[in-house]
Amino acid sequence: MYEFSCRKCGHQFEDLVSLAEVEAGEVECPACGSKDVERGFSTFATNGGDSFGGGYTSSGCGSGGFT
Numbered sequence: 001m002y003e004f005s006c007r008k009c010g011h012q013f014e015d016l017v018s019l020a021e022v023e024a025g026e027v028e029c030p031a032c033g034s035k036d037v038e039r040g041f042s043t044f045a046t047n048g049g050d051s052f053g054g055g056y057t058s059s060g061c062g063s064g065g066f067t
């Protein structure tokens, strides 16, 4: 699942496509049909309410295996 925004009409949408299709430019805007779309972030990364930089440290996960 990828998130896209259309450069032509500005429509934002999500589409369940493979990375190969994305890179081949096979993704088209459902609103205007343009293939001039820009890939955004995958959906799990788009729900940030607060900005980065506040309290996201490497501590607190417990495992400590993150190098």
Ligand SMILES: [Zn+2]
Residues within 6 Å of the ligand: 006, 007, 008, 009, 010, 011, 029, 030, 031, 032, 033, 034
């Ligand atoms: Zn569009």
